[in-house]
Amino acid sequence: MPTTDDAPDPSDADGLPTMPATAWAVLGTLSFGEGLSGYDIKTWADWSLNYFYWSPSFSQVYSELKRLEKHGFVESDNGDGGARNRRVYTITPAGLAALRRWARESEVDRPVLKHPTMLHLWMGHLSDPNRLKEMVRGHITQMTALRDGAAERAENSCREPSWAYSQIVMEWSRRHYDNEITLAEELLEQIDAAGARFDSAAKQEGTGLPIPLEPGHWKSRA
Structure with missing residues (x-):
């Protein structure tokens, strides 16, 4: 009996292996x-x-x-x-x-966004504004390095005609990270206001968790 590694990949209707x-x-x-x-x-x-x-x-x-x-x-x-x-x-x-x-x-799937900084920010009510801004600044540092790296690769791709499509992807990547930096800088300006708004919410005794004004209201908007 073949092992998982030895088992053949399934194929689509036209015989193309359905590999990852x-x-x-x-x-x-x-x-x-x-x-x-x-x-x-x-x-x-x-x-x-x-x-x-x-x-x-x-x-x-x-x-x-x-x-x-x-x-x-x-x-x-x-x-x-x-x-x-x-x-x-x-x-x-x-x-x-x-x-x-x-x-x-092949079909093009939707992009999958897994953004660790945004996950931390989404749970910002369990943190504090200063710590959140520290995380966002660290994110900006990472994005700046990626933006500069993509720009360098776009420039280096100019030397090789066979990399013409790679060059436009690298240039797109540069713009993507540049936009990510802009969005993160906007977050820095928004965090304090979000913290003040959260502070105005009534809190449960003991846990400090918020008391929702409309429990379950998100269900009607899902």
């Missing part, structure tokens, strides 16, 4: 005309995918490469046989055909 986006992203790094080691793929993902999607761990990269080899979408060899002797992966004709289909035909 992680696998297609790893395969995508091999579609720019270069053979890459697993280390190279991780480095490239950190350099580019990290700014608009995510950056896989090394274990994810090698797990997906194993899956892609099983499908015949990549092949590997020992590269140039140098001192480090890394396996180099290249996309196969079958892999390129599958990747073209996925890029053109």
Whole structure:
């Protein structure tokens, strides 16, 4: 009986494997005309995918490469046989055909926003304005580093014609983080007012939790 790792991926009605986006992203790094080691793929993902999607761990990269080899979408060899002797992966004709289909035909899901700073702010009634502003300033610092990194990568992409689409994605990423900074700066101006409004609410004895004016009113607005 095959293990979970050995079990084949299901396929859609047209025979395209229903692999996770992680696998297609790893395969995508091999579609720019270069053979890459697993280390190279991780480095490239950190350099580019990290700014608009995510950056896989090394274990994810090698797990997906194993899956892609099983499908015949990549092949590997020992590269140039140098001192480090890394396996180099290249996309196969079958892999390129599958990747073209996925890029053109797959449904585009809605973006998933998981914003840790906003989660803390959403529970701001359990914190205090000064601590919340400290968190938002830390967020601005992170976003500034990402914005500057995306700007650098957009500029570096100018040198390589095959990165034309990568360049516009990096430029979009720069603008995205710039907008995120603007929104966070607006929050800094709003936190004190939100704190004052919350302070005006009646509180339960003992817990300090608010006493709702209209318990359950959110149900009619859900």
